[in-house]
Amino acid sequence: MKGSQEKNKFEMITYRNIQDLKAVGIRLKSSKTQSPRDMDFCEGWFAATLTLPEIVVDDTLAFTYLNLIAYEMCPDFKNDYVICSYVAFMESLIDHPEDVKELRSKRILLNCLGSDEEVAKLFNIIGTDLTTNIDTYYDVRCKINKHYSNRYKTWIAKGFENHFSSPWTIIAFSAASIALVLTLIQTLFTIHPACK
CATH class of the missing domain: 1.20.5 (Single alpha-helices involved in coiled-coils or other helix-helix interfaces)
Incomplete structure (x- = not known):
C-alpha cells in the first residue's frame, strides 16, 4: 500500500497556464489574503474554482522574491521552500500577458509595474530553476490535473464557453x-x- 502511495507521489503532474485552465472550466477566485499558503481547488459538477492569494506586482517584487528565495536556499536551517514553490506555481500559470489580464480581472493580481507583458516576463525570469517542495500545493496540482484530464467535464466546459459565454x-x-x-x-x- 505504501509503495503505491509513493508511486503516485512521483507521477507526472502537468498543469497549464491560466488560459488553458479557463478553457476547461477552471475559474479563478481571490482568497482575499496575501499568504502563499492560501491556495485551494474546489471542483463542482462541470466547472471548478482555483483560489489564489492576492499579489501586488510593483518595482520591489523581483527583489523581494529573489531575496526570499536566496534565504530559503540557505543550507543553515531546515525549511519547506514555500516561497520557491509559490513562485514556481505562479510561473507555471503565467505564460502570456492574457494570463496576467485574467488575474487582474479577478482581483488576484494588482499590476503596479506597467504592462501585462512585463509581469509575465518577470514571473518567467524569477521562476526559473527553483528548488521546490513536492508536497507544497501537491493536492492542488493533482486536483487540477484530474479535472483537466476528465474528458467529459472539459467537453461540457468548452461547450458552455463557446455557446453560452x-x-x-x-x-x-x-x-x-x-x-x-x-x-x-x-x-x-x-x-x-x-x-x-
Whole structure:
C-alpha cells in the first residue's frame, strides 16, 4: 500500500497556464489574503474554482522574491521552500500577458509595474530553476490535473464557453426552450382536447 502511495507521489503532474485552465472550466477566485499558503481547488459538477492569494506586482517584487528565495536556499536551517514553490506555481500559470489580464480581472493580481507583458516576463525570469517542495500545493496540482484530464467535464466546459459565454446567448437559449415547450403543450392539447 505504501509503495503505491509513493508511486503516485512521483507521477507526472502537468498543469497549464491560466488560459488553458479557463478553457476547461477552471475559474479563478481571490482568497482575499496575501499568504502563499492560501491556495485551494474546489471542483463542482462541470466547472471548478482555483483560489489564489492576492499579489501586488510593483518595482520591489523581483527583489523581494529573489531575496526570499536566496534565504530559503540557505543550507543553515531546515525549511519547506514555500516561497520557491509559490513562485514556481505562479510561473507555471503565467505564460502570456492574457494570463496576467485574467488575474487582474479577478482581483488576484494588482499590476503596479506597467504592462501585462512585463509581469509575465518577470514571473518567467524569477521562476526559473527553483528548488521546490513536492508536497507544497501537491493536492492542488493533482486536483487540477484530474479535472483537466476528465474528458467529459472539459467537453461540457468548452461547450458552455463557446455557446453560452454571453448573457444574450443564455437568454436566447432560454426563450427558444420555453417556446419549444409551449409548442409541445399546444400540440398535445390539439391532439387530445380537454373533455368538456
